[in-house]
Amino acid sequence: MAKVSKDDTRAIKWPIYFKNRLVLGKLDSFVAIVTLWTPQEKIAEFLPKESFAVIGQLYSKRGINFLVRNLLANPKIKRLIVCGLDQTGSGKALVDLWRKKEAKDSILDKEIEAEAVRKLVNSIELVDLIGVTEEKPIQKAVLLAEPELPPREARIFPEPEVRVGSLFPAELDLVKIRRKTIGQTWLAALKHLLNFGLESEAIYHYFTKGENQLYEVLNLALVVEKEDPKDFKIYDFFPFKKNELQDYIKKFFQKDRGQEPYTYGERLFDYEGVDQLAQMAKKLSQFSQDHGAMAVLWNPKIDNFPIRQPWRTPCLTQIQGQVYKNKLYLTAYFRSNDMFGAWPLNAFALRYLQGKLSEEIKVGLGSLITISNMAHLYDHDFAQATEIVKNNKDELCDWDPRGNLLIKVENKEIVVEQVSPEGLPLRSFRFDGTKPKAASSAGYVLEQAGCFSVIGHARDIGEQLAKAELAIKRGFKFEQDKELV
DSSP, rough: EEOOOOOGGGGGGGOOBBBGGEEEEOOOOOOEEOTTTHHHHHHHHOOOOGGGOOOOOOOOOOHHHHHHHHHHHTTTTOEEEEOOOOOSSSSHHHHHHHHHHHOTTTSSTTOOOOOHHHHHHHSSEEEETTTTTOOOEEEEEEEEOOOOOOOOOOOOOOOOOOOOOOOSOOOOSSSEESSSSSSHHHHHHHHHHHHOOOOEEEESOTTTTTTEEEEEEEEEEEEOOOOOTTTTTOTTTTTOOOHHHHHHHHHOOOOTTTSSSSOOOHHHHHBBTBBBHHHHHHHHHTTTTTTTTTEEOOOOOTTTTTTTOGGSOOOOEEEEEEEETTTEEEEESSEETTTTTTTTHHHHHHHHHHHHEEEEEOOOEEEEEEEEEEEEEGGGGGGHHHHHHTTTGGGGGOOOOOOEEEEEEETTTTEEEEEESSSSSEEEEEEEEEEHHHHHHHHHHHHHHHHHSHHHHHHHHHHHHHHEEEEEETTTOOOTOOOOO
């Protein structure tokens, strides 16, 4: 923790965080404005530049952490105006912080002292205009006289520890992770990024002091097999609650984009007058394996840089449906995907859409597949992601969709039977357990036969084969998954 001795925000290059993503006015002003999901430029265009210090958006609760850090570093700010459309509850969480004088649900980093937060909210007047985007009420709030509030010192607190460089060598082409629920899939994706994410640099410098690193994996394919869209499994480790998820899904499919550059709902249901989801349903109803049942969310006329800034363009660019064995499989392609803050919400919304579409075309529900061309984890989320993965290891188990292998010893032979996930027998293998390296040879044959799609399954079977070989050669009793007797 550090105190800034000079009451001059320029001495610490304020704003500290996301400077290049904010609208800057007169830094000596006592007014800061948060526009939530409403584009900050829409609000800035009807305000004199000298009437505010900074205007910025607040997409998520996690962003409150950086907003508070910026405010702590600038004691000149005396009024915080919160306006605009609140799509994810970030505005409500910010207002609640001011009303309750404390941070709940790990909104703020543990490095920020609670007493400093208490002094901050007592020394800044918050004006709650959530939902307001009109010119007059916002101008009125901006032009009010400076409030008389207790002074405070500028404070800068250390940040959570972040990783430097990749821990392990990683693939540069495609990675696949499969789990039953969205929560389990998310944990496995975070774990992979924490271990194998390649250090990269964001296109835009999110922080003025160089902390703009992210860790990324190219073409991360995540498969969710069993999530029930009518009864989502909401884990305690999610950074959102069930009611917040329901609100997000509702807004995800809104056709009216209002002041937004785009919404997913607009481009899915009213893309230049076309309801793409209705077209998908029609195609799949008439010909279940239609290869053109897709919705495209990228508009090359307006979405290509530098026509529009990258953060103003869709991350989700394509959805495609396919029916196999009377089940609807849905594949979604993301050009870029924040795996911590965005993917789980995106996945729930897509699974909900998949469920509705499968009901409409009267088929069962297959897997949800998301392919994130650039799946990334920002360094400012690294500490929280690490803690979540560390505390939820039991949810990281991985089951092989190609079925199980049952191993037993008959006389001097190792017998392996492959069964489907439902327990139906598929095929069997026999190996002479008296031969040198019998377990190694058997493992090779099974691998070549395509019995494994999960590394953990292959590792476990390798251990069981080795025990079976040892039992035959030493005269022990063998039972799969049990100690040798």
